[in-house]
Amino acid sequence: MGNSIKKTKTIFEWNESLSVGVAVLDDDHKMFFEMAEQLNEIVLSKSSEPYVTDSIIIMLEEYIEVHFCREEDALLKTDRECYEEHKRLHDAFRRRFRQIVKSYQTGDLTALQQSPILVANWINDHIKKVDLQYKQIILNKNIDNRPLGVLVGIQENG
Numbered sequence: 001m002g003n004s005i006k007k008t009k010t011i012f013e014w015n016e017s018l019s020v021g022v023a024v025l026d027d028d029h030k031m032f033f034e035m036a037e038q039l040n041e042i043v044l045s046k047s048s049e050p051y052v053t054d055s056i057i058i059m060l061e062e063y064i065e066v067h068f069c070r071e072e073d074a075l076l077k078t079d080r081e082c083y084e085e086h087k088r089l090h091d092a093f094r095r096r097f098r099q100i101v102k103s104y105q106t107g108d109l110t111a112l113q114q115s116p117i118l119v120a121n122w123i124n125d126h127i128k129k130v131d132l133q134y135k136q137i138i139l140n141k142n143i144d145n146r147p148l149g150v151l152v153g154i155q156e157n158g
């Protein structure tokens with residue numbers, strides 16, 4: 001990626017108004033904005049090696065999956081009704097992102113070019129309208145607080 005990466009942010013950044021009151025979940029959310037930003041820089045630079053794009057897409061997909069599971073597990077323990085509805089919304093985005101990855105893998109670059117903004121917009125909107133509702137429900141003690149990278153490994157190994 002080197003020096004060609006612009007330092008100015010091109011899409012949303014996390015801010016305090018998006019805090020759900022659990023540091024680990026806030027960190028996950030910050031990471032999504034970061035990854036969307038990275039992907040956007042790659043898309044805009046048009047000069048990245050395919051493997052760089054492949055890596056960030058795969059990482060983003062894994063992070064989406066594991067972060068969603070982290071929230072869903074916590075909701076399952078605390079508020080079953082919230083869990084059902086929240087999972088439905090997560091599943092819709094899982095399908096949507098899977099579709100983007102599929103399109104990219106079959107050579108359709110349009111889906112990829114639109115994905116950073118789509119991801120950032122979706123997360124921003126989802127946190128504000130949905131995640132913030134669990135602010136008083138999910139507490140630190142309900143959370144599997146291991147780093148996402150560790151949880152990705154655990155999921156992959158069954």
Ligand SMILES: [Fe+2]
Pocket residue numbers: 071086090126130131
């Ligand atoms: Fe969520």
